[in-house]
Amino acid sequence: MAVLGGVYNDKWSSNSSAGWAAVAMAFCFILIYGVSYAPLGWALPAEVFPNASRSKGVALATPTVWLFNFIVGVAIPPMIESIGFGVYIFFGS
The missing domain is CATH 1.10.287 (Helix Hairpins)
Incomplete structure (x- = not known):
């Protein structure tokens, strides 16, 4: 692409x-x-934390994933305007 x-x-x-x-x-x-x-980022937190803290760990991991998705979604359009298709190279390397 x-x-x-x-x-x-x-x-x-x-x-x-x-x-x-x-x-x-x-x-x-x-x-x-x-x-x-790649989809293991959603399933893995539920398996990593011990039973006593599993709900809190998943409750922290899920917004963290969404926060980084938001950051990438906000950062991509200005990057495309400034460096064009070099954005693919930036994220691919």
Whole structure:
């Protein structure tokens, strides 16, 4: 997706096949993400904490995950405006 974003950044209207390729790649990412270890960030806190403190640990872990999701969601648009497709390189490295 980073390569497509960099190559076709100013020409999306004239390259609809590249847009469909980006949609297909996003679908593949979602599929692969779902079957990987990534969703363990939601299930693991419930298993790590002992029974006595499990509810408090999960209650702390869940907003922490959402806080970092929010931070990434707020930080991405300015990064895209300033460095363009380099955002993919930043998060990929």
